Amino acid sequence: xxxxxxxxxxxxxxxxxxxxxxxxxxxxxxxxxxxxxxxxxxxxxxxxxxxxxxxxxxxxxxxxxxxxxxxxxxxxxxxxxxxxxxxxxxxxxxxxxxxxxxxxxxxxxxxxxxxxxxxxxxxxxxxxxxxxxxxxxxxxxxxxxxxxxxxxxxxxxxxxxxxxxxxxxxxxxxxxxxxxxxxxxxxxxxxxxxxxxxxxxxxxxxxxxxxxxxxxxxxxxxxxxxxxxxxxxxxxx
Amino acid sequence: xxxxxxxxxxxxxxxxxxxxxxxxxxxxxxxxxxxxxxxxxxxxxxxxxxxxxxxxxxxxxxxxxxxxxxxxxxxxxxxxxxxxxxxxxxxxxxxxxxxxxxxx
Numbered sequence: 345x346x347x348x349x350x351x352x353x354x355x356x357x358x359x360x361x362x363x364x365x366x367x368x369x370x371x372x373x374x375x376x377x378x379x380x381x382x383x384x385x386x387x388x389x390x391x392x393x394x395x396x397x398x399x400x401x402x403x404x405x406x407x408x409x410x411x412x413x414x415x416x417x418x419x420x421x422x423x424x425x426x427x428x429x430x431x432x433x434x435x436x437x438x439x440x441x442x443x444x445x446x447x448x449x450x451x452x453x454x455x456x457x458x459x460x461x462x463x464x465x466x467x468x469x470x471x472x473x474x475x476x477x478x479x480x481x482x483x484x485x486x487x488x489x490x491x492x493x494x495x496x497x498x499x500x501x502x503x504x505x506x507x508x509x510x511x512x513x514x515x516x517x518x519x520x521x522x523x524x525x526x527x528x529x530x531x532x533x534x535x536x537x538x539x540x541x542x543x544x545x546x547x548x549x550x551x552x553x554x555x556x557x558x559x560x561x562x563x564x565x566x567x568x569x570x571x572x573x574x575x576x577x578x579x580x581x
Numbered sequence: 582x583x584x585x586x587x588x589x590x591x592x593x594x595x596x597x598x599x600x601x602x603x604x605x606x607x608x609x610x611x612x613x614x615x616x617x618x619x620x621x622x623x624x625x626x627x628x629x630x631x632x633x634x635x636x637x638x639x640x641x642x643x644x645x646x647x648x649x650x651x652x653x654x655x656x657x658x659x660x661x662x663x664x665x666x667x668x669x670x671x672x673x674x675x676x677x678x679x680x681x682x683x684x685x
């Protein structure tokens with residue numbers, strides 16, 4: 345079986361890194377606008393490497409939220425990573441030692457996870473760490489740039505950059521939906537559920553972190569019940 | 582806010598986020614045999630990304646119209662098999678251009 349090397353991972357990481365630049369730029373810009381020093385914004389990005397969690401954390405920091413509240417907010421918003429890490433744990437080949445797992449866990453973002461999962465074979469240590477390089481630096485440098493120079497950009501440009509991350513998500517989802525109908529059904533189910541949570545009364549009081557977890561559990565569970573995946577099909581994806 | 586408070590906040594965020602990512606990855610080092618669980622985990626990424634994207638994307642680029650323009654372009658380009666970066670940047674460009682149209 346073919347093994348994917350560091351350079352292959354690095355190449356796959358470049359579009360993610362570039363996409364992150366625009367999103368983290370927005371984070372850096374907002375952090376400084378709300379009173380954080382440049383170093384704190386950059387340090388947050390370099391130690392957290394997560395989009396939604398950082399944006400939520402930022403507003404708690406500036407409003408003086410408690411540490412418990414901060415921890416719980418991060419737990420709820422980021423709990424989806426537990427699902428992803430569990431999913432990824434089944435995708436790693438024998439070159440990935442326990443120590444590598446401890447290290448790579450830090451880099452397991454939505455997009456890195458999605459790209460690694462999208463590979464047709466098991467992934468190894470070299471590929472994973474290659475994959476993480478550009479996203480990590482894109483996220484960190486983007487934050488720094490946004491924090492230092494964000495207010496230079498005109499508002500329409502800043503607004504438009506907000507869609508970048510979702511464009512990336514769509515680019516990850518659609519090819520899989522085209523290739524394998526059950527993925528399309530599961531994804532549509534998750535989208536519809538998530539819209540219900542956003543627009544229906546009572547449901548819209550559920551926090552965004554829990555909404556994502558509920559939608560993912562229900563849709564992926566439904567998919568697993570209705571369309572259990574054959575090992576051979578899985579390999580072919 | 583003093584430096585110590587800020588560092589404490591950042592540390593709390595970073596530690597919680599890391600633990601969430603680290604525990605499942607290090608605790609489940611063997612293959613899970615259950616076909617249901619394996620299928621479930623196969624569908625998870627798409628379900629998560631779908632739920633994160635919709636409906637958030639409709640308010641992601643300022644107003645509804647620019648966001649819709651970006652969404653449509655992203656869907657079309659992704660359907661045609663374009664890469665992550667192309668799709669993301671063209672969605673931004675479409676949102677930006679739609680935002681320029683007066684009266685929207």
